Amino acid sequence: MHSIATAPMAWKDLIDPVAPQIARMEPLGGRVAGVVTRIEEMIGRGGASSLRRVPSAGATYPYEILLVSPASTSVVLVDLVRRQVVARAGDCFDVDADSYACLLVGRPWLSMRKYGPRGYLYHLIDGGHAIFDLALLSVTEPPPGPGTGLLPGSHDTVIGDVLAAGRITAGAPRSSSRWRLVTTADAHVQSGRTAFEKWATRISPPAPAPVVFDRVGNLPGQPERAVTARRSAGSFTPGYDTEPLRRVIASGVRCADSALEQLNLPRPVVQVTGHGAAAVTRPPTDLLAALGGQDHLIGADAYVVIGVPTRGDDTIDHRRQGLLIAAGVVGQALYLAATESGAAVTGIGGIDPSAWNRVLPAGQQALYLIAVGGSADGEKFDALHPGSHG
């Protein structure tokens, strides 16, 4: 497909798929197996479940994980869905290094194909959720030495923006029955980009500054304990006790503040709305419209509104990108604090911002909410629905 902008589709575009060039497949062994298992435990799938340890707008997970071994400039792809590490034939990737640099690389198109340009915002918020969990790796086991040289020598081999980087220590060598090593004859381990994805990259702003995630020490509230159990609630039942709810939200915000400081990220505005004592302000009167018609979300006891300044020009610069990543960091800290206390929680991006701006200080725009309360059963429409929630 040479130009999606000027030429109609041709017959060969339909019948000639670009097949991945697989040279070899084998079980994954060596110390790198320990590293991918640690990453999987934080942001991958749990056991046989297709659900991931981190939430994502519309379950699109718009980023990739790459590993770089210190001795080489080659990168491998960590495919968290198929549980495979993809290396290039002839690269001689070292599977037995003491530690690896781990890169979180954005793929905004995966979210933009569902949500349009707003998908670029979601990919940074989703990235922030994942960065928070990756930062928990250094809470449990600090990385060796100073965090220099995280990016591969031949940085141009990475396709996409590096949103975050950090060094991860390898444990003892182990072979993983679940993970395999795939060697590809393709020029890049990050294959599978369509012409649409390349086009979306062209309209995206310049890359944000990468967040270094391996320098985070202890965080208040021990959020690492809740990573495995985290889920988004399908719907909410009102009536979660006010005092515990206040404590849950306060503990999540405290943890987020510490993480943002250690990750060197700016702090977005955070305001609690609801009818209980936890709330600073009341939610909008027409709650259903404010939630973009998502009736499964109206029963929450509190909505934590995360906002950013509206003032200034229209440029998407480093500071603004940092605030969007920070919104995801705050979101993940709240998810884990709620999970630890048995409260139901869901991130909400499909909102009418004008309705929520009224509960924020003047000059702030609502971006993202975290609903907290009592859980009720229900389907997670956001993941099932192929269309956009806004």
Ligand SMILES: Cc1cc2nc3c(=O)[nH]c(=O)nc-3n(C[C@H](O)[C@H](O)[C@H](O)COP(=O)(O)O)c2cc1C
């Ligand atoms: C940035 C962001 C926006 C989201 N927006 C909504 C939303 O508007 N409505 C909703 O029901 N869920 C929303 N979610 C939750 C996702 O649907 C959920 O994370 C995804 O379906 C995966 O399910 P899980 O979190 O239970 O693993 C959002 C999550 C994120 C991170």
